Amino acid sequence: MKAMASVVSSLNSFPERMPRVAGMLGALISESQFDFWAREFGSITAWRRVFARVQSLRMEGAETLSIELRPNRNFQSAEPGQHVNVSVEIDGRLCNRSYSLSRPAEGGCVSISVRREPGGLVSNYIHDHLRVGDVLELSQPYGELVEGLAGAPTQLFLAAGSGITAIYNLIAEQARRGEALRGELWYWEKQVERFCFTEELDALCQTHPQFSVRRFCNAGDSSSLYSTGRLSPEVAAPLCERYLNASVFACGGSAFVGAARELFSDVAGGFYAEAFSPPQRLGEAVAEERFFEVSLTRSGQTIAVSSQQSLLDALEEAGHQPPHGCRMGICNSCSCGQRSGESQNQLNGEQLRGAGSVRLCVSRANSNIELDI
Structure with missing residues (x-):
């Protein structure tokens, strides 16, 4: 144990040694054992995690x-x-x-x-x-929203609710790099007290005179600081004229991003979006509940699943803990191999017959299936 503590302490001080040390320790200790003892000694050092x-x-x-x-x-x-x-x-x-x-x-x-x-x-x-x-x-970071920033002299940012987190990061990173901000942010919240990054955004408006922020709130405040109205053709009309061929970024719930896409995708020079909303509950899409068997090839177990629940929910109810992340079909963390049978993606209706990759969080069984779990 003292030897292990010494190794962990050394890696805390000199993390660049990790690849070489991992090679030497590989024959003596497993990856999971190393990570466990590193945590026991209060370190965040890990083999690969x-x-x-x-x-x-x-x-x-x-x-x-x-x-x-x-x-x-x-x-x-x-x-x-x-x-x-x-x-x-x-x-x-x-x-x-x-x-x-x-x-x-x-x-x-x-x-x-x-x-x-x-x-x-x-x-x-x-x-x-x-x-x-x-x-x-x-996890490692993922997402491609940043791709639209390159070579975009004028930008329109649209954010609703917690969609402001990704949008604010895009804006703040440009300012941090010393780039001039040219464009607008339109930002919607349901209540005034929910607005985020207020001081930071107002400061950016002061230091970047060609950048402005307009906040929308339909409840709780009649102040002139806040506009009202949803993202609609009437509200967006002046933006469509001002940002013809510009880069447009939208982040928020699926309905909000869908409205933004319909309004701006044809007039923008580039439209970049991230949507997050829980998908339609699987049970609502199936009139008659049926039950199927899901065979787990790695564990050798078989579980019963309902046609009105996601494969991820069914696996968790049976005591399994498959990797997952967003539970909305976005991040792909729960994707696994399907070897046989038929499953259906409830976001787009696509059916997977036979072998392929299935997203457990948004897919249900249409027949008995085999999963590589």
Whole structure:
């Protein structure tokens, strides 16, 4: 144990030694054993997994908590507008959710912002229990929203609700790089107290005279600081004229992003969007409930699943813990191999017959199937 403590201490001080040490230890200790003992000694060093220590906590508005994290050396560089999956153990169960990176990466740290959702298991746990010094496990960053920034002299940003986290990161990163901001941000919230990054955005407007922010709120305040109205053809008409052939970025719920796409995709020089909303509940799409068998080829087990539940829900009810993230069919963390049978993606209706890759969180069984789990 003393020898292991010495190794972990050395890697904490000199993380660049990890690849060489891993090669030497490979014949003596497994990856999971190394990660376990590293955590026991209070280190975030890991063989390949990404662990991050909480550096600071800060409220953004009334319901959003920004978390500054220092990940270990396994974390790859992140781009603005990307997401990470966050793993949290709650009552002995490992839960995963996807959150946008919300501030430019600086000094080896990254930030995420988590909005408290009514009934949200992970968001409420994070708000109520997370403390400075705690350790979270992260995925590698993913998402391609940043691709639209290159060579875009004029930009229109559209954000609704927690969609502001990714959009703010895109804007702030450009300012951090010393680039001039030219364009507008239109930002919708349901209540005034939910607006995030208010001071930072107002400061950017002061230092970048060709950039402006317009906030929309339909309840709780009659102040001239806030406009009213949803994203509609009437509201968007002046934007369509001003930003003809410009780059348009939209982030929010599926309905909001769908409206933005319909309004701007034909007039914009480029339309870039990320949507997040829980998909239609699978049971609502199936009139008659049926039951099928799902054979798990790795474990040798067989479980019964309903045609009115997702494969992920069925597996979790049976005591399995397959990897997952957003639970909305976006991040692909839950994708696994299907060897035989038929499943159906409830977001787009596509059916997978035979072998292929299936997203467990948004797919249901249409027959007996085999999964590579």
